[in-house]
Amino acid sequence: MFKNVSATFSIQGEPIQVHAVSTGAVAVKTKFRESRKKGWRAQLDFLLDKTFTEWMPIWVWIIEHPEGIFIIDTGENTRVNSPEYFKSSGMFSNWINTTQFRFQVSRADEIDQQLIRLGIDKSIVHAVVLTHLHLDHVDGLYHFPETRIVVHRREWEKPYGNLPKLYPYWLQPDLITLDTSYKTFSQAQFLTKAKDLIAVHTPGHTYGHMSVLLKTDTCHILFAGDICYYEEQVTHQRFSGINVTYKGAESSYANIRALAQQEPLIFLPSHDANAGERLAGHAFLNFDRG
Numbered sequence: 001m002f003k004n005v006s007a008t009f010s011i012q013g014e015p016i017q018v019h020a021v022s023t024g025a026v027a028v029k030t031k032f033r034e035s036r037k038k039g040w041r042a043q044l045d046f047l048l049d050k051t052f053t054e055w056m057p058i059w060v061w062i063i064e065h066p067e068g069i070f071i072i073d074t075g076e077n078t079r080v081n082s083p084e085y086f087k088s089s090g091m092f093s094n095w096i097n098t099t100q101f102r103f104q105v106s107r108a109d110e111i112d113q114q115l116i117r118l119g120i121d122k123s124i125v126h127a128v129v130l131t132h133l134h135l136d137h138v139d140g141l142y143h144f145p146e147t148r149i150v151v152h153r154r155e156w157e158k159p160y161g162n163l164p165k166l167y168p169y170w171l172q173p174d175l176i177t178l179d180t181s182y183k184t185f186s187q188a189q190f191l192t193k194a195k196d197l198i199a200v201h202t203p204g205h206t207y208g209h210m211s212v213l214l215k216t217d218t219c220h221i222l223f224a225g226d227i228c229y230y231e232e233q234v235t236h237q238r239f240s241g242i243n244v245t246y247k248g249a250e251s252s253y254a255n256i257r258a259l260a261q262q263e264p265l266i267f268l269p270s271h272d273a274n275a276g277e278r279l280a281g282h283a284f285l286n287f288d289r290g
């Protein structure tokens with residue numbers, strides 16, 4: 001449904017590939033994606049909302065970095081299509097997940113199949129980095145039992161809206177702290193020796209939500225996770241209906257805006273239908289477009 005994209009950038013003169021692959025599609029309540037209300041009012045609003053958004057992608061990002069292959073999030077798996085899938089998570093979670101979201105995932109969409117098509121052997125993947133612990137970001141984890149899984153310690157210790165019963169039984173992530181700073185982000189951590197792949201704290205959607213920045217020779221790329229659902233939300237200061245901390249979301253938007261004013265920045269939310277195109281076209285976040 002969504003076209004995969006492979007784009008070439010360079011790091012210290014060396015060409016590198018960045019791939020966007022969609023592991024299926026998701027639709028949410030329109031007021032879940034965006035709301036003028038906050039907190040419980042916003043939650044009540046989307047629960048009562050009868051309209052769903054159009055299908056949105058579930059992007060996974062693959063970076064063929066000189067230090068190894070990094071995968072940002074793992075996308076969905078086909079089991080999500082089954083109404084039985086959420087039963088183990090209890091009545092409330094089962095109700096939320098079967099009434100508030102719609103999924104369309106085929107076996108060919110899953111990350112392991114996508115890697116095969118790209119000719120990438122998953123055994124050589126250097127690390128899987130999770131922006132947060134929501135279902136549609138962790139459901140592909142079961143393909144990576146041997147891989148280092150990187151999670152923000154804060155997200156692991158204070159998750160929000162996660163379904164741990166659906167985690168692979170072997171999951172023991174490498175928990176990182178964001179105890180350095182990078183450009184406009186006061187909480188960050190370097191993921192490569194070259195300090196060009198950086199986890200940055202972008203709270204809002206969850207307390208410990210993080211995004212991943214890649215510094216290339218010509219621009220920065222922000223693999224944004226679910227800080228918002230499409231680019232205009234951050235340029236027009238419009239928030240989703242499901243922020244656990246609005247202060248956090250506002251500070252994340254402000255940090256992204258400040259970075260985009262310093263550096264050419266490609267902004268890639270996990271469910272943005274136009275993100276693949278912007279990656280391929282090297283299209284930068286522009287706050288002046290109005």
Ligand SMILES: [Zn+2]
Nearest residue numbers: 132134205226
């Ligand atoms: Zn999420």
